[in-house]
Amino acid sequence: MQAIISDLHANGEAFKMVLRDIESLGIDEIVCLGDFIGYGPDPKSCIDLALDFNIVLKGNHEEALLEEFKATNFNNKARAAIEWTREQLSMLAEDKKQNARRWDFLGNLETVHHVGDVTYVHGSPRDPIREYIYPRDVYRPKKLEEIFLDVKWVCFCGHTHVPGVWTEEMVYLSPQDMNHRYQLTSKKVIINCGSVGQPRDGDPRACYLVLDGDEVRWRRVEYDVEKTVRTMLQQPQLDSFLAERLRDGK
Numbered sequence: 001m002q003a004i005i006s007d008l009h010a011n012g013e014a015f016k017m018v019l020r021d022i023e024s025l026g027i028d029e030i031v032c033l034g035d036f037i038g039y040g041p042d043p044k045s046c047i048d049l050a051l052d053f054n055i056v057l058k059g060n061h062e063e064a065l066l067e068e069f070k071a072t073n074f075n076n077k078a079r080a081a082i083e084w085t086r087e088q089l090s091m092l093a094e095d096k097k098q099n100a101r102r103w104d105f106l107g108n109l110e111t112v113h114h115v116g117d118v119t120y121v122h123g124s125p126r127d128p129i130r131e132y133i134y135p136r137d138v139y140r141p142k143k144l145e146e147i148f149l150d151v152k153w154v155c156f157c158g159h160t161h162v163p164g165v166w167t168e169e170m171v172y173l174s175p176q177d178m179n180h181r182y183q184l185t186s187k188k189v190i191i192n193c194g195s196v197g198q199p200r201d202g203d204p205r206a207c208y209l210v211l212d213g214d215e216v217r218w219r220r221v222e223y224d225v226e227k228t229v230r231t232m233l234q235q236p237q238l239d240s241f242l243a244e245r246l247r248d249g250k
């Protein structure tokens with residue numbers, strides 16, 4: 001079994017509870033599809049928790065942190081959170097040794113990972129870091145058809161914070177549509193594992209995916225949302241909107 005997680009977004013409380021859930025299932029292989037940081041209050045602990053994962057990919061928030069000029073589509077709130085994160089990881093800070101290790105980790109993240117016909121990305125297979133695949137894209141068949149050209153069999157992604165399955169027949173299925181599980185067949189599919197640290201599908205619980213043979217299962221994990229909200233509200237550089245949306249998972 002393999003756990004696939006994404007979009008932790010510096011939410012240490014959510015991350016901790018998800019790791020506990022993964023452990024309770026006896027899973028020891030963890031794949032992380034990026035966006036450890038950005039938005040939330042615990043960038044250091046989220047990076048530290050991911051240091052030993054089997055596969056770790058770069059998200060657009062890591063890219064924005066590492067290569068500022070690429071953060072062209074970041075709104076002011078997201079940009080301010082990145083700047084705050086940069087201050088936390090300062091090489092002038094007391095824990096500069098640990099921060100050097102964290103920058104090394106961020107600088108060595110993979111962009112795409114392939115295992116046979118299975119692809120792992122943050123965004124999409126044709127633009128691994130930045131492209132979003134939304135449920136509404138089933139009404140934009142050209143976009144999805146082009147993306148599917150780069151899918152060999154199964155492509156796991158994150159980035160939108162909205163879990164689900166996209167098929168080549170232009171169908172989007174939410175986890176609720178499938179009783180939170182999906183059986184892989186020979187057909188090509190794109191599967192979004194959802195977001196651990198900032199879910200946006202209307203369910204505030206942390207979301208991740210378990211790959212068990214030919215079946216994938218989405219897991220929802222309760223965590224102390226109010227604790228994360230409180231910590232965020234104490235940081236003026238983290239916009240209160242980013243904190244309050246955690247309560248509704250939107």
Ligand SMILES: [Fe+2]
Pocket residue numbers: 007009035059159160161
């Ligand atoms: Fe994200």
